[in-house]
């Protein structure tokens with residue numbers, strides 16, 4: 083019962099935070115402020131009121147259109163809100179009310195912004211990953227999940243490995259992916275960071291091969307890798323310790 087309450091609170095908080103992550107996804111790539119001005123319709127410019135900003139529900143009630151000008155609102159908004167709510171609830175269930183849960187929520191939020199910006203623009207802004215690396219390292223001094231030494235090794239090993247992969251793939255992977263992986267290493271430590279990379283590469287390969295097989299993706303066509311790395315990071319957040327124990331770590 084306690085767990086159900088915790089999951090309900092976490093999912094509501096996640097949906098509200100998800101609205102803010104949407105703002106980050108849409109404003110960070112162009113260098114805009116994420117705190118000012120308040121949200122407005124990107125088409126007619128009308129400032130949105132509280133009733134337009136209820137996570138997921140506003141989108142459903144307004145049937146995906148702006149209340150003022152009727153323009154279509156991207157499905158990405160409710161998806162990000164829903165995904166953040168689900169992720170926070172899952173973290174609360176796995177880690178309970180703890181510092182470890184907070185640690186995972188910070189990383190999970192950064193991963194959602196990184197994946198969203200990569201899908202929209204093909205780039206992951208340094209304004210997400212560079213502060214993320216620093217925050218991950220600082221949190222390692224307080225987290226029961228990872229030590230500062232593991233965090234520092236995570237930055238070097240995960241970032242370094244991606245750098246080598248980027249050189250080998252000759253542009254298949256970019257600097258954004260390198261910094262994203264270094265950030266995950268900072269939060270997760272090198273072992274769970276490498277697990278996240280492995281899962282991300284596996285997911286990316288499966289989707290890439292399926293895309294080529296069904297003709298949706300041409301051979302050699304670039305595909306953003308960030309969302310798969312982020313998905314690997316989320317699996318690591320929720321089940322990394324369990325998966326590594328299966329491997330004998």
Ligand SMILES: [Zn+2]
Pocket residue numbers: 123124125126127128148149150151152153
């Ligand atoms: Zn509008």
